[in-house]
Amino acid sequence: MxxxxxxxxxxxxxxxxxxxxxxxxxxxxxxxxxxxxxxxxxxxxxxxxxxxxxxxxxxxxxxxxxxxxxxxxxxxxxxxxxxxxxxxxxxxxxxxDDDFHARYKAISKEYHYFILNRKDPCAINRFFQWHIRYPLDIDAMRQCCQAITGIFDFKSFENTGSPRSSTIREVFFFNINKIENNRIVFKICANGFLKYMVRNLIGTIVLAGLNKMTIDDFINILEAKDRTKAGSTAPALGLFLKKVNYS
Structure with missing residues (x-):
């Protein structure tokens, strides 16, 4: 059977x-x-x-x-x-059980995104992190992460082609920390993600880290519900699906 x-x-x-x-x-x-x-x-x-x-x-x-x-x-x-x-x-x-389905039974997913923040690139882990040579303001980026913890419409951070009926998602946590060897890690957990949503968020939040955008600018982008207002899509190589949670 x-x-x-x-x-x-x-x-x-x-x-x-x-x-x-x-x-x-x-x-x-x-x-x-x-x-x-x-x-x-x-x-x-x-x-x-x-x-x-x-x-x-x-x-x-x-x-x-x-x-x-x-x-x-x-x-x-x-x-x-x-x-x-x-x-x-x-x-x-x-x-x-027969009724288990990896997609439909999932209640949340957690992604991690890694950035190498130093002048020189990295030879060993170059396929697993985004290299940004200019110093990043961690506090400014953390404010952006905190601003979207909760239930919001993430249409501004959605690429075309998302298989979805709604662009509203609940973010359970979104934080940023410095780790060893000049690396930064973003950790985000939500009940679902739109196409390129994490990478579009990171690409936009990095602008705050480079002092090219304020927290008010970021909130205005979120509320605009317009993808053209947000930053570029962060490279795929820094993104990891950490785990999927089930009830």
Whole structure:
């Protein structure tokens, strides 16, 4: 009989054209489905908590799929990890209730965005952080983060093509901290995200950090509900899907 498998996936998105399966491009979903189909000898389609764009990474993407098999979850995890390329790793695999759906059962997601803030770029982690050479004002950026904690219309930070019925989202927390080696990390958790929403927020908030925008300017951008008023989209390479929360 069919069993519903839940998997937690870590991946380096650098070499992929995003999460979603595409016939002519290499994607995370496509590689996992191809490997599962090979192991289980049956067509497998997986559903994720959401799509990540090209170049975006994940520590804890969640997906589920149905399969008719007696293979134990632990053995299935080992099998996938032994066959799939090293930039994708299945961290957890378990059987869940039939009604579990990685996307529709999620209640919130948490993203982290990393910035290297120093004059010189970085050789080792260059694919995992946005390099900004000019000093950033942490306090100014923190004010912007605090200003959008709560329920707001984020239309100003949405790119075209968002699959949504509303642009209103609830941000549970949004903070910024300095970490080791001249790095800065933004952490944001919300009940949902519009297309490029996190990257558009970061790209705009960085303007405050560069003293090119005030907190009042930022609030005016939010209230304008106009994408053309906001800043540029931050690069994909600094963004990580940290975890997906379920009730």
């Amino acid at each position: 069919n069993k519903n498998f839940k998997i937690i996936i870590e991946y380096d998105g650098t070499e992929f054209f995003g999460w979603q399966r595409q016939n002519d491009k290499i994607t995370i979903q496509g590689e996992i489905e191809k490997t599962l189909t090979r192991i289980l000898n049956q067509k497998v389609k997986i559903s994720a908590s959401g799509r990540t764009d090209a170049g975006v990474h994940a520590f804890g993407q969640v997906a589920n799929f149905y399969a008719n098999t007696d293979i134990l979850p632990g053995d299935l995890k080992k099998g996938v990890n032994s066959l799939i390329q090293n930039s994708i790793v299945i961290r957890e695999c378990c059987i869940v």
